[in-house]
Amino acid sequence: MSSKIGFVLGAAALFAAAPASALTLSEKLDLLVAAYPDTLAGWKGNALTLRGGETIEIDDGVRRDHFVMLAEGDVVDSLRQLYEAGPCDPKPSLNSDPGRIRSELLMKAMYGDSANIVKARLSPVDWFGETLRVTSVNGVDNALAKVRDELAAQPDLRAYLAPSAGVFNWRKVSGQPNLSVHSFGAAIDLNTKYADYWVWSGGKPGRVPVYANKYPMEIVEIFERHGFIWGGRWYHYDTMHFEYRPELIAIGRASGVAACK
């Protein structure tokens, strides 16, 4: 009897003691570099080195709260929150916005630091009757074409996908000082008819409306398989939005977190 109780307690303690295995910063940086082989050459100390030779500071030493991180995070900040991939519905906890924090310095270094430079690197991708212009940097255009091919095998999903609300748009995030990832041609918005976006739902900073999502999880699973994270997993939700962030999918997986508990 006592050994059975001991086993039960032991198992419970095991689960309690084994949440996400926290990766070290070094392990996260290795996964970041591995996720962008075309543009990142490596990292050493506090510097990330691009293939072109440019370096970017990894940790600028500034400690920020969540909202300042959203506006001006550094590379370390962009890797803090763990992205939980998988076919299960999200239930985002307060201010859990994995991927919404980005290093604008890194994005500009990889994709281009002006509208014209980004534009020159866009490439056409057929998307259910329209042509999208997607960055060819990091093979994002090829990744999106693979997503399209898998989605095309399920005609019942098509109404959610097209018309797309767009890819490239050099602009700031609504109400924020930082550039949207659409500025880099590395994000796609699906058909707005099914969209739930915390701002459109009447949200204000500090007051986010109740979470909602109308897109089938099959769509999310396919995007995630090809390196795109979903804005529907954010507390500040944006369910039509997908962006190419393969490092976050790799880091979440290596950390042992997943949408399906």
Ligand SMILES: [Zn+2]
């Ligand atoms: Zn978007």
